[in-house]
Amino acid sequence: MADEFYLAGDFSGIQRFVLRVKTAGKAQAKRLRARSFFLQLLEHATLSILRTRFTLREEDVLVQGGGGFLVRLRAATDDTEFDRLATDLQDMLWQECGGQMQVSLGWAATPTAARAELERRKRMPGGGVLQREGAWDLERLSQPPLGKPCQVCGDFPGTRMLDDEDGKVLHCRTCVETRRIGQDLTRHEWIRVGAGELRVLGVAFELLPSKAPGAWRVGRWVPRDPNVGNPLTFEDLSRRSRGDSRLAVLKADVDDMGRRVGEVAASDPSYRRLQGFSSALHTFFGDRIRELLKEHWPLIYTLYAGGDDLLLVGPWDVTFDFASALEAAFRAGPAASHGGLTLSAGIALTPYRVPIRHAVERAEELLDQAKAWPGKNRCATLGGDWTWDQHREVVADGKMIADAVAGDVPRGLLLRLLQLAEASPDGNLQAARWSYQVARNVPRSGKEVTRFRDWAHRVVGHLDERNDQRTTESVASLRYALLATRDSAGGSYA
Numbered sequence: 001m002a003d004e005f006y007l008a009g010d011f012s013g014i015q016r017f018v019l020r021v022k023t024a025g026k027a028q029a030k031r032l033r034a035r036s037f038f039l040q041l042l043e044h045a046t047l048s049i050l051r052t053r054f055t056l057r058e059e060d061v062l063v064q065g066g067g068g069f070l071v072r073l074r075a076a077t078d079d080t081e082f083d084r085l086a087t088d089l090q091d092m093l094w095q096e097c098g099g100q101m102q103v104s105l106g107w108a109a110t111p112t113a114a115r116a117e118l119e120r121r122k123r124m125p126g127g128g129v130l131q132r133e134g135a136w137d138l139e140r141l142s143q144p145p146l147g148k149p150c151q152v153c154g155d156f157p158g159t160r161m162l163d164d165e166d167g168k169v170l171h172c173r174t175c176v177e178t179r180r181i182g183q184d185l186t187r188h189e190w191i192r193v194g195a196g197e198l199r200v201l202g203v204a205f206e207l208l209p210s211k212a213p214g215a216w217r218v219g220r221w222v223p224r225d226p227n228v229g230n231p232l233t234f235e236d237l238s239r240r241s242r243g244d245s246r247l248a249v250l251k252a253d254v255d256d257m258g259r260r261v262g263e264v265a266a267s268d269p270s271y272r273r274l275q276g277f278s279s280a281l282h283t284f285f286g287d288r289i290r291e292l293l294k295e296h297w298p299l300i301y302t303l304y305a306g307g308d309d310l311l312l313v314g315p316w317d318v319t320f321d322f323a324s325a326l327e328a329a330f331r332a333g334p335a336a337s338h339g340g341l342t343l344s345a346g347i348a349l350t351p352y353r354v355p356i357r358h359a360v361e362r363a364e365e366l367l368d369q370a371k372a373w374p375g376k377n378r379c380a381t382l383g384g385d386w387t388w389d390q391h392r393e394v395v396a397d398g399k400m401i402a403d404a405v406a407g408d409v410p411r412g413l414l415l416r417l418l419q420l421a422e423a424s425p426d427g428n429l430q431a432a433r434w435s436y437q438v439a440r441n442v443p444r445s446g447k448e449v450t451r452f453r454d455w456a457h458r459v460v461g462h463l464d465e466r467n468d469q470r471t472t473e474s475v476a477s478l479r480y481a482l483l484a485t486r487d488s489a490g491g492s493y494a
Helices: 014-018 028-054 079-097 111-122 173-185 234-239 257-267 272-296 316-332 356-371 388-406 411-422 427-441 447-465 468-484
Strands: 005-012 061-065 068-073 102-108 160-164 167-171 190-200 203-208 247-254 301-306 309-315 343-350 378-381 384-387
Touching: 005 028, 005 079, 005 111, 014 028, 028 061, 028 068, 028 079, 028 173, 028 190, 028 203, 028 301, 061 272, 068 111, 079 102, 102 111, 111 257, 160 173, 167 173, 234 247, 234 309, 247 257, 247 316, 247 356, 257 272, 272 301, 272 309, 272 316, 309 316, 309 356, 316 343, 316 378, 316 388, 316 468, 343 356, 356 378, 356 384, 378 388, 384 388, 384 468, 388 411, 388 447, 388 468, 411 427, 411 447, 411 468, 427 447, 447 468
Parallel strands: 343 378
Antiparallel strands: 005 068, 005 102, 061 068, 160 167, 190 203, 247 309, 247 343, 301 309, 378 384
16 A cells, blocks of 8 residues: 555547447537547546545646546555446446447556556456456346447447438437537537536536536537538538538647656656646647637537547648648647647548548548658648648648639649659659640749749659659649649548
8 A cells, every 4th residue: 555646547449439420310520529528528527536536636637638647646545446446437438338438547656657557457458347256257248139229320229219410310328418418519618517417427517608617618619600600510511612522630649749748757756847748738739729710710620639639620621721720839839838749640531421430540540651750740641741841832832733723724734744743753754744744735924824834843853853752742732733623522532
């Protein structure tokens, strides 16, 4: 037994739970909003339970957000109490999420040791619930007959037929509740632990229309129709794109977060720096992002934002611009106050008719691609990855090319140039054919035409020098312009 322990917690299966929405019904945005909000409440509910069991104080919450936490417990505690807590939390989560999510806890006398123990226990998900006295609990491992499954999630028996945009749709108890939450979230901006009807892990929460003692702001932004005030659907958002009616899913997070947490914790035995570090990130991803969206980017939808990462969806061209603004705001905010922090992102495109989870999976793959480079601090999309300065250049060139097509440059030329740039590398031949196509098809006068010719001339140099990275960026700009000058949606996500 020790007088002071550090407890680290982590929820896994988050993305699987949030995106477990089938194609039935057009209310994807509402359902995803509710499930994402449920995850935010998981952390608050867990900390509320810890406050009750261990008299946890606010200054002892060292890290919070992003599906995890690290707290300091000053009361005398032994392994039995921690084991009981882990089992109780997992059992409640099992009941509410049907095994889709797991919670893992690690405890030790130092934060570093607690996080190491957490990583060990994460390799045994659900062990406290699925095992009993050292053996598997066969009753827990089996589920009751599903009967007619829910048409929204497919995980639980359907219990109620509810009106949906696609007609009558069979909902399970969980999807009925998340549907109600999704509707309530459009009318309330604040929430607190209280006596409300919403319960997570047995903790009651109360949604409020205005700020009240003990309440915190719901860190979500929901785009609305400026004329009638109704929330916009994913279809509405895609229709507001330039050219092709597509959505873009943006997934971003802080690079090397685990290493940075360890460095900050080791630099200050009082852990005040760690608290400030965690608070700065939590405030940026929870509050600052919402402010940016509300004030400057109202067409972008928050699927998730908190801790050290975010997941957003919006019109494809608007999202490309926002990605640059996001990185600039991060550099001027948390990165400026905690030197050396960088951000990476992946952006995937999708038609609104395709379940958004597919684009999220692709955005995650692109994020991993961006982080594979030494130094990270990159964005991956449109078939390549690059630094943030290069991302701004790719988008600016794409807009310029699209404007040239709106003038006198034929759109078909872009397709021929794209084919040339993507052909097997042969610098001299590619450059010669590229120059020929531009000389033959592009007029010699006009402001936008002149800018296009200057850009095309630079690309000739990249092809001649076999500069693969710059060629990749030029290809991305052509793809951007083709999307921006397309009249109708089509194809699959990319």
